Amino acid sequence: MKDSLYDKLNQELSQQIAMHMPGHKRNASLAPYLQGLRADIDITEIKGFDNLHAAQGILKEGMDKAAKLWGAHQSFYLVNGSTGGILAGIRALTRRGDKIMMQRSCHMSVYHSVALYGLNPVYLYSDVMKDCGIEVSLDTERLLECLDANPDARLLVVCSPSYEGILSDLNDIVKAAHERGIKVLVDAAHGAHLGLSSCFAAGALSSKADIVVHSLHKTLPSLTQTAIAHAADAKTALSLAEQLDVFQTSSPSYLLMASIDGCIRLLEHSGKALMTQWQHALLAFKNSVADLEHLRILGQKELPCGVWAQDMSKIVIITSDTRISGYELADMLRNQYGIETELASDCFVLAQTGLGDTKQSLHSLAQALIGIDSGLSRGKPTAAKPLPQTEAVLPAYEALDLPYLLTPHSAALDKICAEYLVLYPPGIPLLVPGERISSEVLQMLKGKAAQVRSKSKNDLGVIATLHL
Ligand SMILES: Cc1ncc(COP(=O)(O)O)c(C=O)c1O
Numbered sequence: 001m002k003d004s005l006y007d008k009l010n011q012e013l014s015q016q017i018a019m020h021m022p023g024h025k026r027n028a029s030l031a032p033y034l035q036g037l038r039a040d041i042d043i044t045e046i047k048g049f050d051n052l053h054a055a056q057g058i059l060k061e062g063m064d065k066a067a068k069l070w071g072a073h074q075s076f077y078l079v080n081g082s083t084g085g086i087l088a089g090i091r092a093l094t095r096r097g098d099k100i101m102m103q104r105s106c107h108m109s110v111y112h113s114v115a116l117y118g119l120n121p122v123y124l125y126s127d128v129m130k131d132c133g134i135e136v137s138l139d140t141e142r143l144l145e146c147l148d149a150n151p152d153a154r155l156l157v158v159c160s161p162s163y164e165g166i167l168s169d170l171n172d173i174v175k176a177a178h179e180r181g182i183k184v185l186v187d188a189a190h191g192a193h194l195g196l197s198s199c200f201a202a203g204a205l206s207s208k209a210d211i212v213v214h215s216l217h218k219t220l221p222s223l224t225q226t227a228i229a230h231a232a233d234a235k236t237a238l239s240l241a242e243q244l245d246v247f248q249t250s251s252p253s254y255l256l257m258a259s260i261d262g263c264i265r266l267l268e269h270s271g272k273a274l275m276t277q278w279q280h281a282l283l284a285f286k287n288s289v290a291d292l293e294h295l296r297i298l299g300q301k302e303l304p305c306g307v308w309a310q311d312m313s314k315i316v317i318i319t320s321d322t323r324i325s326g327y328e329l330a331d332m333l334r335n336q337y338g339i340e341t342e343l344a345s346d347c348f349v350l351a352q353t354g355l356g357d358t359k360q361s362l363h364s365l366a367q368a369l370i371g372i373d374s375g376l377s378r379g380k381p382t383a384a385k386p387l388p389q390t391e392a393v394l395p396a397y398e399a400l401d402l403p404y405l406l407t408p409h410s411a412a413l414d415k416i417c418a419e420y421l422v423l424y425p426p427g428i429p430l431l432v433p434g435e436r437i438s439s440e441v442l443q444m445l446k447g448k449a450a451q452v453r454s455k456s457k458n459d460l461g462v463i464a465t466l467h468l
Contacts, residue, residue, distance in 0.1 A: 005049075005058055005261035009041040009254060012048065020046055021251070041258070044251040052077060052252045053245050062261040069267060070195065071205045072212070072230030074237035076244055077260050079252045082189035083109040085213035085229035088243035090157065091117055092236065093183045093210060098154040101146060104387065105135050105428045107187060110157050111420065115396040115433070122150050125389060129304050131296075131320045132348045133384030136306030138168040140176070147180050159187040160204060161194070163343070163427070164298070164350055165314030166307055170207035178208070189215040192228070193313065193355060197272045199279035201309055210236050219313060219354045222263035226256050274355055281359040282312055288366035294322045294376040295329070295369060298348070315351040317369065323379035329372065337368035347382055388440035390431060399434030399466060406462040409445065412437045415465035419455045423448060437463065 003011070018025045021044060028035040043049065050057035059077065066075040078085045090113035094100060097118050102110055104123040114121050124146055126135045138158060147153070156177045160168040174184045188194070188204035192214035195203020204212040212230045216222035229244070231237035266274070289297055298304065298316035319329050330344035342352035351365055393416050394402075404418035414436060421431040421441070430441055430452075445452065455464055 002058075002061070004258070004265055005062065005254070006041075006258040008049070008058065009043070009258055013041055013043065018043075038255060041255065043254045049254065052079075052248070052257070053250070058261075059257065062257075062264055065264050065268060066228055066260075067230065069264060069271075070203065070212075070214070070228075070230055073233050074231045074240075076229045076231075076240065077252075077257055078213075078227035078229055078244075078248065079225060079256045080227075080248055081217070081225050082107075082187065082213045082215040082227045084244070084247045085211075085227055086110060086185070086187055086189075087113050087116070088240060088247040089185045089211040089213055089229055090114075090119075090155065091243045091246070092239035093155045093185060094119060095154070099150060099152055100155040100157060101150060101153045101182070102157040103138060103159055105162070106157055106159055107189070107427065108420065108422060108429070110187065111396070111429060111432060115400055118395070118397045120395060122146065122153065125386070127306055128384055128386045129298075129306070130383050131381065132298065132316070132318045133345065133386075134164045134298070134316065134348065135162060135166065136304065137166055137308035138173065139306070140169055140172050143173060144176055147176055147182065151180060153182050156182050156184045157187065158184065158209075159189075161188065161191045161201075161311045161314075163190060164316050164348075165190070165311035167191075167201055167309040167311060169308045170204055170209065174207040174209045184209040185211045186213070188212050189227070190218055190314075191311065192216050193219040193275070194311065196267060197275040199275040200313065201311055205230060208232055211240060216260060216263055218352075220263050221266060221354070221356050223256055223259040226260045226263070228260065277359075278313070278353070278355055278357060281357055281362045282315075282353060284359060285315070285362040285366050288363070289369055292369060292373045294378060295319060295373045296321065313353045315353060315365070317349045317351065318347060319349070320347040320382045320384075321378060322376045324376065332372050333365075333368055337364070337371070339365060339368055347384055385444075387428060387430060388438060388444065390435040390438070390441070392432070392435050394434035394466075396433045403467045404464045405467045407465040409442055409461050409463060412463045412465060413439060413442060415463075416468065418464040418466045420453075421445070421463065422453045423451050424453055434466075437465070 024039045026040050028040040045051045050059040063075050086109040099120045101122045104125050177184045186204040186209040194200050210232050215227045217224045217226050231240045296318040299310045319326050326344040326348045329349045330341050333339040342350045417431040417435050420429045422429045
Protein backbone atom coordinates (compact mmCIF):
# COMPACT_ATOMS: atom_id res chain seq x y z
CA MET A 1 0.00 0.00 0.00
CA LYS A 2 1.27 3.47 -0.87
CA ASP A 3 2.05 5.94 1.89
CA SER A 4 -0.76 8.14 3.10
CA LEU A 5 -0.59 11.89 2.61
CA TYR A 6 0.07 12.20 6.35
CA ASP A 7 3.06 9.81 6.10
CA LYS A 8 4.41 11.63 3.06
CA LEU A 9 4.19 15.00 4.82
CA ASN A 10 6.01 13.58 7.84
CA GLN A 11 8.71 11.84 5.82
CA GLU A 12 9.57 14.36 3.13
CA LEU A 13 9.13 17.80 4.63
CA SER A 14 11.69 17.46 7.42
CA GLN A 15 14.44 17.12 4.82
CA GLN A 16 13.73 20.46 3.11
CA ILE A 17 14.37 24.10 3.92
CA ALA A 18 11.09 25.94 3.32
CA MET A 19 11.44 29.03 1.14
CA HIS A 20 7.69 29.16 0.55
CA MET A 21 4.45 29.87 2.40
CA PRO A 22 3.21 29.68 5.12
CA GLY A 23 5.11 32.27 7.12
CA HIS A 24 5.75 30.04 10.13
CA LYS A 25 8.18 28.28 7.76
CA ARG A 26 7.33 24.93 9.38
CA ASN A 27 9.34 26.10 12.40
CA ALA A 28 7.17 24.63 15.13
CA SER A 29 9.73 25.51 17.80
CA LEU A 30 8.79 29.18 17.37
CA ALA A 31 5.82 28.81 19.75
CA PRO A 32 3.93 26.02 21.53
CA TYR A 33 0.75 26.58 19.48
CA LEU A 34 2.66 25.86 16.27
CA GLN A 35 3.97 22.65 17.75
CA GLY A 36 0.55 21.57 19.01
CA LEU A 37 -1.06 22.33 15.66
CA ARG A 38 1.66 20.46 13.70
CA ALA A 39 2.96 23.49 11.80
CA ASP A 40 5.94 21.30 10.84
CA ILE A 41 3.72 19.53 8.28
CA ASP A 42 1.47 22.48 7.44
CA ILE A 43 1.97 23.33 3.78
CA THR A 44 -0.05 24.31 0.81
CA GLU A 45 0.69 23.21 -2.75
CA ILE A 46 4.42 22.68 -3.29
CA LYS A 47 6.21 20.42 -5.76
CA GLY A 48 5.69 16.74 -5.14
CA PHE A 49 2.45 17.15 -3.23
CA ASP A 50 -0.03 17.52 -6.10
CA ASN A 51 -2.48 20.39 -6.65
CA LEU A 52 -6.09 20.28 -5.48
CA HIS A 53 -7.32 22.35 -8.42
CA ALA A 54 -5.62 20.14 -11.05
CA ALA A 55 -5.03 16.92 -9.13
CA GLN A 56 -2.89 14.25 -10.78
CA GLY A 57 -0.89 12.71 -7.95
CA ILE A 58 -1.54 11.79 -4.35
CA LEU A 59 -4.66 13.97 -4.05
CA LYS A 60 -6.14 12.44 -7.22
CA GLU A 61 -5.44 8.96 -5.87
CA GLY A 62 -7.26 9.81 -2.65
CA MET A 63 -10.24 11.30 -4.51
CA ASP A 64 -10.42 8.20 -6.73
CA LYS A 65 -10.48 6.02 -3.62
CA ALA A 66 -13.31 8.16 -2.26
CA ALA A 67 -15.32 7.79 -5.49
CA LYS A 68 -14.94 4.01 -5.27
CA LEU A 69 -15.83 3.90 -1.59
CA TRP A 70 -19.05 5.93 -1.89
CA GLY A 71 -19.90 4.85 -5.44
CA ALA A 72 -19.52 8.15 -7.34
CA HIS A 73 -18.30 8.80 -10.87
CA GLN A 74 -15.86 11.36 -9.43
CA SER A 75 -15.30 12.81 -5.95
CA PHE A 76 -13.66 16.05 -4.84
CA TYR A 77 -12.06 17.04 -1.55
CA LEU A 78 -13.62 20.08 0.09
CA VAL A 79 -11.63 22.19 2.55
CA ASN A 80 -14.43 24.67 3.21
CA GLY A 81 -17.01 22.20 4.46
CA SER A 82 -20.17 21.15 2.70
CA THR A 83 -20.86 24.88 2.45
CA GLY A 84 -18.28 25.22 -0.34
CA GLY A 85 -19.54 22.06 -2.07
CA ILE A 86 -23.14 23.24 -2.03
CA LEU A 87 -22.24 26.71 -3.38
CA ALA A 88 -20.22 25.12 -6.18
CA GLY A 89 -22.67 22.27 -6.81
CA ILE A 90 -25.71 24.50 -7.23
CA ARG A 91 -23.76 26.80 -9.53
CA ALA A 92 -22.59 23.80 -11.57
CA LEU A 93 -26.17 22.60 -12.11
CA THR A 94 -27.89 25.92 -12.86
CA ARG A 95 -27.74 29.00 -15.05
CA ARG A 96 -28.37 32.53 -13.76
CA GLY A 97 -32.09 33.21 -13.36
CA ASP A 98 -33.12 29.52 -13.29
CA LYS A 99 -36.03 28.24 -11.27
CA ILE A 100 -35.06 25.78 -8.56
CA MET A 101 -37.13 23.70 -6.16
CA MET A 102 -35.78 23.42 -2.64
CA GLN A 103 -36.94 22.43 0.81
CA ARG A 104 -37.69 25.50 2.88
CA SER A 105 -35.61 23.85 5.59
CA CYS A 106 -32.43 23.90 3.49
CA HIS A 107 -29.15 25.06 4.99
CA MET A 108 -28.16 28.70 4.54
CA SER A 109 -25.56 27.77 1.90
CA VAL A 110 -28.47 26.88 -0.42
CA TYR A 111 -30.10 30.28 0.22
CA HIS A 112 -26.79 32.01 -0.39
CA SER A 113 -26.47 30.16 -3.70
CA VAL A 114 -29.97 31.28 -4.67
CA ALA A 115 -29.12 34.92 -4.02
CA LEU A 116 -25.66 34.79 -5.59
CA TYR A 117 -26.81 33.22 -8.86
CA GLY A 118 -30.11 35.10 -9.17
CA LEU A 119 -32.15 31.90 -8.87
CA ASN A 120 -35.89 31.80 -8.37
CA PRO A 121 -36.82 29.30 -5.66
CA VAL A 122 -40.01 27.29 -5.28
CA TYR A 123 -40.17 26.10 -1.67
CA LEU A 124 -41.20 22.65 -0.51
CA TYR A 125 -42.63 22.78 3.00
CA SER A 126 -42.86 19.71 5.23
CA ASP A 127 -44.89 19.00 8.34
CA VAL A 128 -43.27 18.96 11.74
CA MET A 129 -43.70 16.47 14.58
CA LYS A 130 -46.05 18.06 17.08
CA ASP A 131 -44.11 17.00 20.17
CA CYS A 132 -40.71 18.34 19.14
CA GLY A 133 -41.02 20.56 16.04
CA ILE A 134 -38.64 18.38 14.02
CA GLU A 135 -39.45 18.27 10.34
CA VAL A 136 -40.63 14.92 8.94
CA SER A 137 -39.42 13.44 5.62
CA LEU A 138 -40.08 15.19 2.34
CA ASP A 139 -43.47 13.94 1.24
CA THR A 140 -43.09 12.27 -2.15
CA GLU A 141 -46.71 12.92 -3.18
CA ARG A 142 -46.36 16.61 -2.38
CA LEU A 143 -43.10 16.69 -4.28
CA LEU A 144 -44.68 15.08 -7.35
CA GLU A 145 -47.40 17.75 -7.40
CA CYS A 146 -44.78 20.45 -7.16
CA LEU A 147 -42.63 18.87 -9.88
CA ASP A 148 -45.63 18.71 -12.19
CA ALA A 149 -46.56 22.32 -11.43
CA ASN A 150 -43.01 23.49 -12.18
CA PRO A 151 -41.81 21.62 -15.28
CA ASP A 152 -39.47 24.53 -16.06
CA ALA A 153 -37.44 24.04 -12.85
CA ARG A 154 -33.79 23.26 -13.54
CA LEU A 155 -32.78 21.79 -10.19
CA LEU A 156 -34.17 20.17 -7.07
CA VAL A 157 -32.21 20.54 -3.83
CA VAL A 158 -33.01 18.02 -1.10
CA CYS A 159 -31.47 17.60 2.33
CA SER A 160 -31.29 14.00 3.58
CA PRO A 161 -30.52 13.13 6.30
CA SER A 162 -31.54 16.26 8.12
CA TYR A 163 -29.64 17.67 11.10
CA GLU A 164 -31.86 15.54 13.33
CA GLY A 165 -31.31 12.38 11.23
CA ILE A 166 -34.58 12.29 9.29
CA LEU A 167 -34.18 10.56 5.92
CA SER A 168 -36.30 11.05 2.82
CA ASP A 169 -36.95 8.49 0.10
CA LEU A 170 -34.20 9.72 -2.20
CA ASN A 171 -34.55 6.89 -4.72
CA ASP A 172 -38.14 7.86 -5.55
CA ILE A 173 -37.44 11.59 -5.31
CA VAL A 174 -34.46 11.53 -7.68
CA LYS A 175 -36.23 9.19 -10.12
CA ALA A 176 -39.26 11.50 -10.28
CA ALA A 177 -37.11 14.59 -10.84
CA HIS A 178 -34.94 12.91 -13.48
CA GLU A 179 -38.01 11.65 -15.36
CA ARG A 180 -38.98 15.31 -15.74
CA GLY A 181 -35.50 16.40 -16.80
CA ILE A 182 -34.76 18.10 -13.48
CA LYS A 183 -31.30 17.66 -11.92
CA VAL A 184 -30.91 16.86 -8.23
CA LEU A 185 -28.37 17.97 -5.64
CA VAL A 186 -28.55 16.17 -2.31
CA ASP A 187 -27.24 17.97 0.73
CA ALA A 188 -26.16 14.89 2.66
CA ALA A 189 -23.83 16.88 4.90
CA HIS A 190 -25.02 14.79 7.85
CA GLY A 191 -24.87 11.44 6.06
CA ALA A 192 -21.26 10.73 5.04
CA HIS A 193 -21.32 7.56 7.16
CA LEU A 194 -24.39 6.14 5.41
CA GLY A 195 -24.20 3.48 2.71
CA LEU A 196 -20.74 2.29 3.78
CA SER A 197 -21.90 -0.74 5.74
CA SER A 198 -25.11 -2.57 6.49
CA CYS A 199 -25.07 -1.14 10.04
CA PHE A 200 -26.60 2.13 8.85
CA ALA A 201 -29.17 3.21 6.27
CA ALA A 202 -28.39 3.47 2.54
CA GLY A 203 -26.49 6.57 1.49
CA ALA A 204 -27.51 9.35 -0.89
CA LEU A 205 -25.23 8.09 -3.67
CA SER A 206 -27.42 5.06 -4.34
CA SER A 207 -30.20 7.42 -5.51
CA LYS A 208 -28.08 8.52 -8.54
CA ALA A 209 -28.50 12.19 -7.66
CA ASP A 210 -26.37 14.38 -9.90
CA ILE A 211 -24.33 15.82 -7.02
CA VAL A 212 -24.13 14.66 -3.40
CA VAL A 213 -22.30 16.67 -0.75
CA HIS A 214 -21.00 15.07 2.45
CA SER A 215 -19.41 16.73 5.47
CA LEU A 216 -16.78 14.24 6.59
CA HIS A 217 -16.25 16.19 9.79
CA LYS A 218 -19.81 15.81 11.05
CA THR A 219 -19.93 12.03 11.56
CA LEU A 220 -16.57 10.58 10.45
CA PRO A 221 -13.05 10.88 11.87
CA SER A 222 -11.83 13.90 9.93
CA LEU A 223 -10.94 17.45 10.95
CA THR A 224 -13.51 20.25 11.07
CA GLN A 225 -14.13 21.85 7.64
CA THR A 226 -13.37 18.65 5.73
CA ALA A 227 -16.03 17.44 3.33
CA ILE A 228 -16.40 15.78 -0.02
CA ALA A 229 -18.54 16.38 -3.12
CA HIS A 230 -19.52 13.56 -5.47
CA ALA A 231 -20.60 13.85 -9.10
CA ALA A 232 -22.65 11.15 -10.83
CA ASP A 233 -21.24 11.56 -14.34
CA ALA A 234 -18.33 13.04 -16.29
CA LYS A 235 -20.14 16.17 -17.51
CA THR A 236 -21.36 17.06 -14.02
CA ALA A 237 -17.88 16.37 -12.63
CA LEU A 238 -16.37 18.81 -15.13
CA SER A 239 -18.81 21.60 -14.23
CA LEU A 240 -18.38 20.91 -10.53
CA ALA A 241 -14.58 21.04 -10.80
CA GLU A 242 -14.87 24.37 -12.62
CA GLN A 243 -17.02 25.82 -9.82
CA LEU A 244 -14.86 24.39 -7.05
CA ASP A 245 -12.05 26.51 -8.49
CA VAL A 246 -14.25 29.52 -7.78
CA PHE A 247 -15.40 28.58 -4.29
CA GLN A 248 -12.37 26.86 -2.80
CA THR A 249 -9.23 28.60 -1.61
CA SER A 250 -6.18 28.60 -3.86
CA SER A 251 -4.14 27.60 -0.78
CA PRO A 252 -5.83 24.43 0.52
CA SER A 253 -4.51 23.20 3.85
CA TYR A 254 -2.59 19.93 3.66
CA LEU A 255 -3.42 19.28 7.29
CA LEU A 256 -7.08 19.21 6.31
CA MET A 257 -6.43 17.15 3.19
CA ALA A 258 -4.20 14.69 5.11
CA SER A 259 -7.13 14.24 7.45
CA ILE A 260 -9.49 13.52 4.53
CA ASP A 261 -6.95 11.10 3.02
CA GLY A 262 -6.49 9.40 6.40
CA CYS A 263 -10.25 9.13 6.92
CA ILE A 264 -10.75 7.51 3.51
CA ARG A 265 -7.95 5.00 4.14
CA LEU A 266 -9.34 4.18 7.56
CA LEU A 267 -12.78 3.57 6.06
CA GLU A 268 -11.29 1.43 3.30
CA HIS A 269 -9.38 -0.80 5.65
CA SER A 270 -11.40 -0.91 8.85
CA GLY A 271 -14.62 0.95 8.03
CA LYS A 272 -16.95 -2.00 8.35
CA ALA A 273 -15.48 -3.16 11.67
CA LEU A 274 -15.54 0.39 13.10
CA MET A 275 -19.14 0.91 11.94
CA THR A 276 -20.12 -2.34 13.63
CA GLN A 277 -18.55 -1.15 16.90
CA TRP A 278 -20.37 2.16 16.60
CA GLN A 279 -23.66 0.38 15.89
CA HIS A 280 -23.15 -1.91 18.91
CA ALA A 281 -22.47 1.10 21.14
CA LEU A 282 -25.67 2.75 19.85
CA LEU A 283 -27.73 -0.40 20.41
CA ALA A 284 -26.35 -0.73 23.95
CA PHE A 285 -27.27 2.93 24.56
CA LYS A 286 -30.79 2.38 23.28
CA ASN A 287 -31.21 -0.67 25.50
CA SER A 288 -30.02 1.25 28.56
CA VAL A 289 -32.50 4.08 28.06
CA ALA A 290 -35.46 1.88 27.12
CA ASP A 291 -37.17 2.50 30.46
CA LEU A 292 -36.90 6.28 30.75
CA GLU A 293 -40.08 7.53 32.35
CA HIS A 294 -40.31 11.14 31.19
CA LEU A 295 -37.65 11.84 28.59
CA ARG A 296 -38.18 10.17 25.22
CA ILE A 297 -35.73 9.15 22.52
CA LEU A 298 -37.06 9.96 19.05
CA GLY A 299 -37.92 6.74 17.19
CA GLN A 300 -37.05 4.51 20.15
CA LYS A 301 -40.35 2.62 20.00
CA GLU A 302 -41.56 3.27 16.47
CA LEU A 303 -40.79 5.37 13.44
CA PRO A 304 -42.47 8.77 13.95
CA CYS A 305 -45.46 9.47 11.71
CA GLY A 306 -44.42 10.98 8.36
CA VAL A 307 -40.83 9.79 8.73
CA TRP A 308 -39.64 7.56 5.90
CA ALA A 309 -36.54 6.38 7.79
CA GLN A 310 -34.25 7.56 10.53
CA ASP A 311 -30.47 7.60 10.84
CA MET A 312 -29.82 5.74 14.07
CA SER A 313 -26.60 7.66 14.76
CA LYS A 314 -28.51 10.77 15.86
CA ILE A 315 -29.86 10.67 19.40
CA VAL A 316 -32.76 13.08 19.78
CA ILE A 317 -33.99 13.38 23.37
CA ILE A 318 -37.47 14.86 23.62
CA THR A 319 -38.39 16.83 26.74
CA SER A 320 -41.92 17.83 25.80
CA ASP A 321 -43.62 15.55 28.38
CA THR A 322 -41.58 17.06 31.22
CA ARG A 323 -41.38 20.41 32.96
CA ILE A 324 -37.98 21.18 31.47
CA SER A 325 -37.07 22.53 28.05
CA GLY A 326 -34.41 21.13 25.76
CA TYR A 327 -32.19 24.06 26.76
CA GLU A 328 -32.50 23.11 30.42
CA LEU A 329 -31.72 19.47 29.67
CA ALA A 330 -28.62 20.54 27.72
CA ASP A 331 -27.53 22.69 30.69
CA MET A 332 -28.04 19.77 33.10
CA LEU A 333 -26.01 17.44 30.89
CA ARG A 334 -23.25 20.05 30.66
CA ASN A 335 -23.17 21.22 34.27
CA GLN A 336 -23.88 17.98 36.10
CA TYR A 337 -22.33 15.39 33.80
CA GLY A 338 -19.78 17.25 31.66
CA ILE A 339 -21.60 16.30 28.45
CA GLU A 340 -21.76 18.92 25.69
CA THR A 341 -24.50 18.21 23.17
CA GLU A 342 -24.83 19.30 19.54
CA LEU A 343 -27.98 21.41 19.78
CA ALA A 344 -30.92 22.21 22.01
CA SER A 345 -34.35 23.65 21.32
CA ASP A 346 -37.59 24.27 23.22
CA CYS A 347 -38.51 20.58 23.24
CA PHE A 348 -35.45 18.49 22.43
CA VAL A 349 -31.72 18.00 22.64
CA LEU A 350 -29.66 16.44 19.88
CA ALA A 351 -26.76 14.29 21.04
CA GLN A 352 -24.67 13.69 17.95
CA THR A 353 -22.67 10.49 17.71
CA GLY A 354 -19.85 9.69 15.30
CA LEU A 355 -17.42 6.99 14.31
CA GLY A 356 -15.11 8.20 17.07
CA ASP A 357 -17.64 7.41 19.79
CA THR A 358 -17.01 4.54 22.15
CA LYS A 359 -19.26 2.26 24.16
CA GLN A 360 -18.06 4.25 27.18
CA SER A 361 -19.04 7.68 25.81
CA LEU A 362 -22.54 6.45 24.99
CA HIS A 363 -22.78 4.60 28.31
CA SER A 364 -21.98 7.91 30.07
CA LEU A 365 -24.75 9.65 28.12
CA ALA A 366 -27.23 6.89 28.98
CA GLN A 367 -26.35 7.04 32.69
CA ALA A 368 -26.71 10.84 32.69
CA LEU A 369 -30.14 10.63 31.06
CA ILE A 370 -31.28 7.93 33.50
CA GLY A 371 -30.08 10.10 36.40
CA ILE A 372 -31.80 13.24 35.11
CA ASP A 373 -34.98 11.35 34.21
CA SER A 374 -35.35 9.98 37.73
CA GLY A 375 -35.55 13.54 39.09
CA LEU A 376 -38.11 14.80 36.56
CA SER A 377 -41.86 14.98 36.84
CA ARG A 378 -44.49 14.86 34.15
CA GLY A 379 -45.42 18.21 32.63
CA LYS A 380 -48.09 19.40 30.26
CA PRO A 381 -47.07 18.28 26.76
CA THR A 382 -45.91 21.21 24.64
CA ALA A 383 -46.95 21.45 21.01
CA ALA A 384 -44.49 22.67 18.41
CA LYS A 385 -45.58 24.81 15.49
CA PRO A 386 -44.35 24.49 11.89
CA LEU A 387 -42.49 27.41 10.36
CA PRO A 388 -44.96 29.88 8.84
CA GLN A 389 -45.31 29.89 5.05
CA THR A 390 -44.10 33.17 3.62
CA GLU A 391 -44.96 35.54 0.79
CA ALA A 392 -42.12 36.59 -1.49
CA VAL A 393 -42.61 40.12 -2.82
CA LEU A 394 -39.18 40.46 -4.43
CA PRO A 395 -36.48 37.89 -5.21
CA ALA A 396 -33.74 37.77 -2.57
CA TYR A 397 -31.08 38.84 -5.07
CA GLU A 398 -32.99 42.08 -5.74
CA ALA A 399 -33.90 42.75 -2.11
CA LEU A 400 -30.28 42.36 -1.02
CA ASP A 401 -29.21 45.18 -3.33
CA LEU A 402 -31.77 47.72 -2.07
CA PRO A 403 -31.38 50.24 0.77
CA TYR A 404 -32.84 49.24 4.10
CA LEU A 405 -33.92 50.67 7.45
CA LEU A 406 -33.82 49.13 10.91
CA THR A 407 -37.47 48.94 11.94
CA PRO A 408 -38.69 48.10 15.47
CA HIS A 409 -40.69 44.85 15.64
CA SER A 410 -43.73 46.89 16.70
CA ALA A 411 -43.72 48.74 13.34
CA ALA A 412 -42.53 45.91 11.08
CA LEU A 413 -45.83 44.24 10.24
CA ASP A 414 -46.37 43.97 6.44
CA LYS A 415 -43.02 45.59 5.63
CA ILE A 416 -40.62 43.73 3.37
CA CYS A 417 -37.72 42.00 5.04
CA ALA A 418 -34.23 43.02 3.90
CA GLU A 419 -32.29 40.29 5.69
CA TYR A 420 -32.21 36.58 6.50
CA LEU A 421 -33.87 36.01 9.86
CA VAL A 422 -32.48 32.65 10.80
CA LEU A 423 -33.60 30.73 13.87
CA TYR A 424 -30.81 28.67 15.47
CA PRO A 425 -31.74 25.90 15.98
CA PRO A 426 -32.78 24.67 13.51
CA GLY A 427 -30.75 27.10 11.31
CA ILE A 428 -33.59 27.60 8.86
CA PRO A 429 -34.64 31.08 7.75
CA LEU A 430 -37.92 32.30 9.15
CA LEU A 431 -37.74 35.02 6.53
CA VAL A 432 -35.61 35.62 3.48
CA PRO A 433 -34.82 39.06 1.99
CA GLY A 434 -37.76 40.18 -0.14
CA GLU A 435 -40.42 38.39 1.94
CA ARG A 436 -43.29 40.10 3.74
CA ILE A 437 -43.16 40.29 7.54
CA SER A 438 -46.34 38.61 8.77
CA SER A 439 -47.91 38.62 12.22
CA GLU A 440 -47.06 34.91 12.51
CA VAL A 441 -43.37 35.64 11.98
CA LEU A 442 -43.40 38.48 14.51
CA GLN A 443 -45.15 36.18 16.96
CA MET A 444 -42.48 33.53 16.46
CA LEU A 445 -39.71 36.07 16.99
CA LYS A 446 -41.09 37.00 20.41
CA GLY A 447 -38.81 35.70 23.13
CA LYS A 448 -36.45 34.15 20.62
CA ALA A 449 -34.04 37.07 20.16
CA ALA A 450 -31.07 35.03 21.36
CA GLN A 451 -31.84 32.35 18.77
CA VAL A 452 -31.98 34.67 15.77
CA ARG A 453 -28.99 35.43 13.58
CA SER A 454 -29.46 38.44 11.38
CA LYS A 455 -27.59 41.51 10.20
CA SER A 456 -29.82 43.68 12.42
CA LYS A 457 -28.66 41.63 15.45
CA ASN A 458 -32.26 40.99 16.35
CA ASP A 459 -31.68 41.34 20.08
CA LEU A 460 -32.14 45.07 19.51
CA GLY A 461 -35.79 44.40 18.70
CA VAL A 462 -35.42 45.63 15.13
CA ILE A 463 -35.61 44.06 11.71
CA ALA A 464 -33.93 45.32 8.54
CA THR A 465 -36.77 46.27 6.21
CA LEU A 466 -36.63 47.57 2.66
CA HIS A 467 -36.67 51.35 2.31
CA LEU A 468 -38.99 51.49 -0.68
C1 LIG B 1 -28.01 20.41 6.49
C2 LIG B 1 -26.67 21.07 6.42
N1 LIG B 1 -26.11 21.27 5.23
C3 LIG B 1 -24.91 21.86 5.09
C4 LIG B 1 -24.21 22.29 6.19
C5 LIG B 1 -22.88 22.94 6.00
O1 LIG B 1 -21.87 22.05 6.37
P1 LIG B 1 -20.39 22.49 6.71
O2 LIG B 1 -20.39 22.91 8.14
O3 LIG B 1 -19.58 21.25 6.49
O4 LIG B 1 -20.02 23.58 5.80
C6 LIG B 1 -24.76 22.12 7.47
C7 LIG B 1 -24.03 22.59 8.64
O5 LIG B 1 -24.39 22.40 9.77
C8 LIG B 1 -26.02 21.49 7.59
O6 LIG B 1 -26.61 21.30 8.79
